[in-house]
Amino acid sequence: MDNRAKILSSALKLFATRGYDAVGTQEIVDAAGITKPTLYHYFGSKEGLLTALLETHFESLYQAVREAATYQHDLPLTLNRVVLAYFNFADKHRLYYRLQLSMWFAPVDSIPFKAVAEINQKQQQLLEDLFLQAANDHGNMKGRHRMYAATFLGMINTYVSLSLNGYASMDDELVYKAVHQFMHGIFS
Amino acid sequence: MDNRAKILSSALKLFATRGYDAVGTQEIVDAAGITKPTLYHYFGSKEGLLTALLETHFESLYQAVREAATYQHDLPLTLNRVVLAYFNFADKHRLYYRLQLSMWFAPVDSIPFKAVAEINQKQQQLLEDLFLQAANDHGNMKGRHRMYAATFLGMINTYVSLSLNGYASMDDELVYKAVHQFMHGIFS
DNA sequence: TCCTTAGTATACCGATTGGTATACAAATCG
DNA sequence: CGATTTGTATACCAATCGGTATACTAAGGA
Numbered sequence: 001m002d003n004r005a006k007i008l009s010s011a012l013k014l015f016a017t018r019g020y021d022a023v024g025t026q027e028i029v030d031a032a033g034i035t036k037p038t039l040y041h042y043f044g045s046k047e048g049l050l051t052a053l054l055e056t057h058f059e060s061l062y063q064a065v066r067e068a069a070t071y072q073h074d075l076p077l078t079l080n081r082v083v084l085a086y087f088n089f090a091d092k093h094r095l096y097y098r099l100q101l102s103m104w105f106a107p108v109d110s111i112p113f114k115a116v117a118e119i120n121q122k123q124q125q126l127l128e129d130l131f132l133q134a135a136n137d138h139g140n141m142k143g144r145h146r147m148y149a150a151t152f153l154g155m156i157n158t159y160v161s162l163s164l165n166g167y168a169s170m171d172d173e174l175v176y177k178a179v180h181q182f183m184h185g186i187f188s
Numbered sequence: 189m190d191n192r193a194k195i196l197s198s199a200l201k202l203f204a205t206r207g208y209d210a211v212g213t214q215e216i217v218d219a220a221g222i223t224k225p226t227l228y229h230y231f232g233s234k235e236g237l238l239t240a241l242l243e244t245h246f247e248s249l250y251q252a253v254r255e256a257a258t259y260q261h262d263l264p265l266t267l268n269r270v271v272l273a274y275f276n277f278a279d280k281h282r283l284y285y286r287l288q289l290s291m292w293f294a295p296v297d298s299i300p301f302k303a304v305a306e307i308n309q310k311q312q313q314l315l316e317d318l319f320l321q322a323a324n325d326h327g328n329m330k331g332r333h334r335m336y337a338a339t340f341l342g343m344i345n346t347y348v349s350l351s352l353n354g355y356a357s358m359d360d361e362l363v364y365k366a367v368h369q370f371m372h373g374i375f376s
Numbered sequence: 377t378c379c380t381t382a383g384t385a386t387a388c389c390g391a392t393t394g395g396t397a398t399a400c401a402a403a404t405c406g
Numbered sequence: 407c408g409a410t411t412t413g414t415a416t417a418c419c420a421a422t423c424g425g426t427a428t429a430c431t432a433a434g435g436a
Contacts, residue, residue, distance in 0.1 A: 003413080019298040021209030024393060035415055036395075042413095046394065101293045105349060107286065110207040141374060146355070147365070148374060151346050158342030161293060167334070177335070185373040186329060186336060191383080213424060223385055224425075230383090234424065 004042045006032040008056060011049055016099040020050055020112045050115050057096040058119050061089045062126075069126050071133040078130060079179045083156060087170035090160045101161060124149050155182055192230045194220040196244060199237055204287040208238055208300045238303050245284040246307050249277045250314075257314050259321040266318060267367045271344060275358035278348045286352060289345060312337050343370055 001009070010031035014023040025046050029036050043049040068081035090097040104120065106113040127149035135141040141148065159178050162168045180188075189197070198219035202211040213234050217224050231237040256269035278285040292308065294301040315337035323329040329336070347366050350356045368376075 015295075017295050017297045019209055019295045019300075021207055022295075022298055025395080026392075037416090038414055040395065098295065102295050104293060105289045105345075107203075107205050107207045107210075107290050108353075109205045110210055112207075138375070140376070144374075147350075150350055150355075151343060151369065154342055154346030155339060157293075158339050162335075162338055165296075167338075181339065181373070183373045183375055185369070185371045185376075186332075187326070187371055188328070188373075212422065214422075225386090226384055228425065 003032070003034050003038055006034065007039055007042065007049070008053060012053055012057075012095050012099060015050065015053065016095045016102065019102065021110075047111055047115065050112065053096075053099070054115060054119060057093060058100070061086075061093075062122060064089055065123065065126055069130045071130055073137055075134045075138065076179065076183060078134075079152070079182065080175060082127070082130070082152075083159075083175045083178050084172075086156045086160065087163075087175060090164070091170045094164060097160060098164060101157060101164075104157065123153060127152055152182060191220070191222050191226055194222065195227055195230060195237065196241060200241055200245075200283050200287060203238065203241070204283045204290065207290065209298070235299055235303065238300065241284075241287070242303060242307060245281060246288070246310075249274075249281075250310060252277055253311065253314055257318045259318050261325055263322045263326065264367065264371060266322075267340070267370065268363060270315070270318070270340075271347075271363045271366050272360075274344045274348065275351075275363060278352070279358045282352060285348060289349060289352075292345065311341060315340055340370060 007028065011023075011028050014028060014031065025036060025039060028049075029039050032039075039049065043052055064085040065082060068085040069078060071078055100116065100119065103112040103116040106116065128145050131141065131145035131148040131152075135143075135145060155178060159168065159174060160170065163170045163174070168174055195216065199211075199216050202216060202219065213224060213227060216237075217227050220227075227237065231240055252273040253270060256273035257266060259266055288304065288307065291300040291304040294304065316333050319329065319333035319336040319340075323331075323333060343366060347356065347362060348358065351358045351362070356362055
């Protein structure tokens with residue numbers, strides 16, 4: 001692992017568990033076993049480090065969700081795939097997903113929120129497109145694709161958060177439960 | 189408005205928009221028009237100020253939700269009341285709800301998370317009790333009260349967040365939509 | 377009136393903040 | 407080989423961090 005990777009790894013661990021603003025650059029470089037000029041050589045600023053962290057990890061989540069979210073006239077199947085994609089990713093990159101989750105509702109004028117805004121928007125867009133297409137096959141869904149996208153992602157993040165904190169496990173059963181509840185509610 | 193109230197007000201605005209760790213005590217006292225010893229006289233520490241902020245505002249949310257969540261063998265009605273209670277509160281105390289929301293998924297080892305943990309637990313407990321009682325009338329809900337509570341609160345917070353950012357408005361229609369989706373899913 | 381208490385300001389504390397000027401070493405390239 | 411680029415450390419910067427010692431004022435009770 002080269003120094004750049006060491007810095008990313010240390011920063012991920014610290015940001016995800018204590019928060020961006022609560023962790024100083026000195027602590028990061030100490031944990032990485034290097035010094036500050038090296039950090040600033042690779043990332044330019046503390047904010048640049050955070051951005052690089054998101055760019056490094058988000059791309060693979062984005063690709064996975066994008067593939068899962070291609071609509072083929074079977075909404076239940078597609079939603080299952082999307083939830084599965086999120087669960088697989090979050091389970092494989094637990095620390096990173098913790099970080100992304102902690103930035104999801106960050107204060108609007110904070111650095112973390114600005115850094116994560118594009119990521120949130122890209123996820124929202126993928127899901128909006130999906131529900132927009134699905135509305136062609138399910139007339140009663142028309143005009144609600146934005147709400148569906150937001151609440152679906154909200155539900156996924158709720159389940160992931162429960163799992164990351166040990167109150168559930170991201171297995172096939174939870175995927176089924178999540179999708180079923182989203183589609184049919186709690187009464188069936 | 190006395191000095192204590194001035195400090196609480198300034199701190200709320202700053203914490204909610206920029207985040208607890210990103211705002212220094214000096215900035216808070218400057219905004220309040222007083223000096224540091226006054227802040228430490230009333231709150232003891234920066235963390236104590238945050239705690240006082242939560243205690244000051246959460247109680248009225250808790251009372252409102254507790255009344256709304258008393259089950260009388262009509263789950264749809266009760267859920268409507270709960271969502272309405274949240275919307276009314278969040279709309280009346282927008283800044284505070286932004287703060288509470290930003291701390292909801294805060295990193296586990298951060299001060300904000302520890303400060304908000306009890307609040308999260310109390311809300312979860314209210315909703316768990318509700319779904320536990322409801323499960324007596326709806327057999328197919330049995331054993332899922334924890335999940336229902338978590339996802340219901342997750343959905344409420346998703347809707348509130350959308351509204352606080354201007355993508356929806358917390359009116360009766362949104363209450364109906366939220367409850368309907370939670371109970372019957374998206375297909376009806 | 378005297379004493380105590382609450383509240384507030386001035387001025388300061390050591391530690392840490394994000395960030396950098398300088399120098400040097402290793403690798404790369406012509 | 408010599409020159410240039412990349413990477414890294416030492417040592418430092420002004421500014422800010424959370425917090426406080428001291429002194430003062432105003433108010434209330436005995």
